[in-house]
Amino acid sequence: MSLLTLAIDVGGSSIKSIILRDDGTAASERSQIPTAHPATPDIIVSQLLDLINTQGDYDRIAIGFPSVVENGVTRGAINLHPDWDGFTLAEVLQNKLGKPIRIANDADVQGCGAIAGQGVELVVTLGTGFGSSLFLDGKLLPNLELGQHIFRDRDTYEDCLGQAALDRIGVEVWNIQLAEVIASLYKLFNFDKIYLGGGNSRLVNVDLSSNLSNKIAIVSNDLGLIGGLALWRSSGS
Structure with missing residues (x-):
């Protein structure tokens, strides 16, 4: 039924x-x-x-x-x-x-709707804050809170990419910082795919090297x- x-x-x-x-x-x-x-x-x-x-x-x-x-x-x-x-x-x-x-x-939850279930898949939600989830061969590794982790100096990922940061620095600089974050996360997780969701994913326009561009997907917030x-x-x- x-x-x-x-x-x-x-x-x-x-x-x-x-x-x-x-x-x-x-x-x-x-x-x-x-x-x-x-x-x-x-x-x-x-x-x-x-x-x-x-x-x-x-x-x-x-x-x-x-x-x-x-x-x-x-x-x-x-x-x-x-x-x-x-x-x-x-x-x-x-x-x-x-x-x-x-x-x-x-x-x-968004990751469960986005992933393919193969390899290391990282999900990042860009909105009021900076959400994250990590999957290995479709299995969720729970309670990953990257948003509150230090990215550089004393600033967290959320400090650099949350809504407050976007309002303060504008879309262009926000995208530059997003590219830096993605490169950093790749070194950390060696992901096969990173999915960018959340309400602000519509603003994503990052200039990435070719070896990473095929690993990035922007997904619907409806996921x-x-x-x-x-x-x-x-x-x-």
Whole structure:
């Protein structure tokens, strides 16, 4: 029996949702609302419940969330609010909705929708922050938080490529820094493919040497929704 999955992508600037069939085709229109600020757990949970209540029939929920997620518990979400550290999001939503829910890091979810499942594949999401996920032969290596790692001097990857950096330095310099980051990440991971997603991937225009250009793919931000199906497929459900 085909099940309908309500896929939700929580971001620092917007929250998106769609109902998907098992084959990844849409069973509803795509919805999007601005992320409220301050983005405390109470406020975002309220937004999620309001959004979910406007959707049609569905059987289960998959959520991509901008933090490390361990067994449905969020571990920090620096682009939302400090109160997310240790918040039992899956349990709270389960109690209010009565539907099965699975939650994972948003870059992990986007990666599940993007990868080919061969070799070392790195996924980077460029948006409010800098998300990342890493796969080996299709298997997720969880809780990779490159965004908070030092890239150069005292600046992290997120300091160089997050929305605040883009606003400050402009698209041209941002792309120069992105090219430097990709070259650095290649030395670190020797990836077979790097996928660039997130809302700001539309701005990517990097000048890379030929030995890396064939290893780079820009992917649709909608994969942050479609990848939610993998949270259920991984268990055979």
